[in-house]
Amino acid sequence: MRKEKILAICLLITLQTLIIIPSSSVLTKAENYSARIAQCISPKISVERKIGFISGGYIMITDTFLLSSCNLSNSMSPITNYIVGLLKNYSGNLIYYSASSDGEKLVITPLEIGDKNFLWLNISFPKPIEVTGNATYNFTVSYVFSNLIIRKSDNLFHAEFPLYPSLTSDADYCNVTVTLPVAASSYPREILSNKTESFTELYNFTSPLASYANISSWVEFSTSVFELFELKEIRKEIVIDPWGKIAVTDFYQITSMVNIYRITFILPKGAGDISIYDAYGKYERSQMSISQGNYTEVDLTVRDLLRGSSNVRLAVSYTLPFWEYIVKKSWQDYILNINITKPNVGVISKPETWIVRKISVSASLPEGAAPQGEVKKEWLNVTKLQNLDFSLKYQYNILWAAFKPTLWAGLAMGLAIIIFSLIKLSGKTGAPVSAAVSLEKIRKFIELFEERDRIVSEIENLDQQSRRRKISRRHYRLQRKTLEERLSIIQKDLSGLKREIESFGARYADMMKRLETASIDIEAMNRNIADVEFRYQRGEISAEARRKLLDEYGQKRENAENIIDEILLRLKEELR
Known part of the structure; x- marks a missing residue:
């Protein structure tokens, strides 16, 4: 009987085990299936990333995203948006971004979520x-992106870039292709691989791509033809005279120019009387090639002295046909319309310029005209794909142009009668109110002013060599004394020429005053910069305070230098 009970109990346990095992297996399968279903609420993502180098010094990254189903459920919710990101330390270099699907533009906006590590779009x-x-x-x-390609030496360039896109969820895979202008000379072989004989294409494949990827990579290449070109500022000054003439001067500030032998300026349609100046003077007509069409293209061969320079200023002056850009709405209402960028052309200038940090436009109207809007306008971080127009409404009575000479003629006649009467009474002759403009004096002033700048630069360089003990104290004193004596003579000659040029008229007097003020500002900023360095060496200010002060004083000094360059270019233009 006891054996029968034991056998019955064993049989019962066996039956329970057989029931529990399938139930447990089914449950496990159900849980796994539910988990897979949950994972398929979002679509499967795969990414093809193309990284290319654009002449001018830009990096373009193109990501193609493929969204597909997990094929395990037909109940996924429709998607209305998608979030992509990049490392925050590249956000300062990001100058343009866009999204599209099958040729249709998609709305893409930055997300302000305060993430310290990523910029999300x-x-x-x-x-x-x-x-x-x-x-x-x-x-x-x-x-x-801009400023991610730097020149390490004469022909060696180093480029850094984000290797993967940053996503909020894992991607199935990411396939990266880096296309170079020439063969790569160096790259991290543990990250990038080469599959071509030319070494102009490098690859990376990762699967899966983890969310919040934060990996960068780099590559170096050597060439004498890759161009670095950074156009920092364009300042356009438009002058409308009462006799149907529009005169324009464009000032260009270029802060990087590597392997640049030709620059192409894109000017408005119908531009004529074109002249180009730099710090060394006016360019000859043989150094320019001009072609007309829907816009005016001016191809300039730059001087050897400018190639490889880090700070170049150029001025392009030209005239425009009046009725091409001025619309007459009534007998005294006019509208000036000029396009600033050429989106249909796709360039601001060549080499390819994707961005200009600052573009400013100002208009000077005929005397007697009343503007109906802002005569000055400014844009920041302008890309080549933007369409910018400068438009200004103004009122002007055309009779003013005829009235003013008549008025002056009457005044001159009256003045002549008065002078004649005074001469008759006193027997003395009167002195002229203003002197005639002497181009020779202007030319001499420019030469002396530029020589003064060169001597000041030599003195600064000499001081640096002395501080670093590159030259002996005796040699330093002797050379500095020679330079200071020459500088004193130039300053005296400049003062005399300055007074003579001021007598040419109010416009010249204003230029001389601005030159003097800018020169004083530069000297003051140099003293301030030297004082900051002294205080930092003594431990009176922190590294961050030093950086901020140097940036502030450096910017003020650069602004003053721009004023001087602009005035010298204007004076050189007077000589043509």
Whole structure:
């Protein structure tokens, strides 16, 4: 009987075990299936990243995203947007971004979420996207970066870039292709691989791509033809005279120019009487090639002295046909319209210029004209794809142009009668109010002013060599005394010429005053910079305070230098 009970109990336990095992297995399978279903609420993502180098010194990254279904559920919710990102330390170099799908632009906006590590961009789809079953959807995000390519030596360039896009969820894979202008001379072989004989294409494949990827890479290449070109500022000054003439001067500030032998300026349609100046004077007509069409293209061969320079200033002056850019609305109402950028052309200048940090435009109207809007306008961080126009309404009575000479003629006649009467009474002759403009004196002033700047630069260089003990104390004193004596003579000659040029008229007097003020500002900023360095060496200020002060004083000094360059270019223009 006891054996029978034991056998019955064993049989019962066996039956329970057989029931529990299948139940447990089914439950496990159900849980796994539920987890996979949960994972498929979002679509599967794969990314093709193309990294290219644009002449001028830009890096373009194009990401093509493919969204597909996990094929395990047909109940995924439609997608209305997607978030992409990049490392925050590249945000200062990001100058352009866009998103599109099948040629249609998508709305892309930055997300202000205070993330210290990433810059996030939200891409909105025009209608909800469903990727169930075999359906797929792809879209492209493009970025353009500046100042990520630097020249390490004469012909050696170093480029750094984000290797992967940063995403908020894992991607199935990311395939990266880096295309170089010439063969790569060096790159991290543990990250990038070469599959071509020319070494102009490097690859990286990772699967899966983890969310919040923060990996960068680099590559170096050697060439004598890759161009670095950074156009920092364009300042356009428009002068409208009462006799139907529009005169324009464009001032260009270029802060990087490597392997640049020719620069092409894109000017408005119908530009004529074109002249170009730099710090060394006016360019000959043989150094320019001009072609006309829907716009005016001026191809300039730059001087050897400017190639490889880090700070170049050029001035392009020209005239425009009056009725091409002035619209007459009534007998005294006019509108000036000039396009600043040429989006249909796709360039601001050549080499390819993707961005200009600052563009400013000002208009000077005929005397007697009343502007109906701002005569000055400014734009920051202008890309080549933007369409900028400068428009100004003004009122002007054309009779003013005829009235003013008549008025002056009457005044001159009256003045002549008065002078004649005084001469008759006193027998003395009167002195002229203003002297005639002497081009020779202007030319001599420019030469002496530029020589003064060169001597000041030599003295600064000499002081640096002395501080670093590169030259002996005796040699330093002797050479500095020679330079100071020459500088004293030049300063005396400049003072005399300055007074003579001021007598040419109010416009020249104003230029001399601005030159003097800018020169004083430069000297003051140099003293301030030297004082900051002294205080930092003594431990009176922190490294951060030193950096901020040097940036502030350096910017003020650069502004003053720009004023001097602008005035010298204007004076040189007087000589043509």
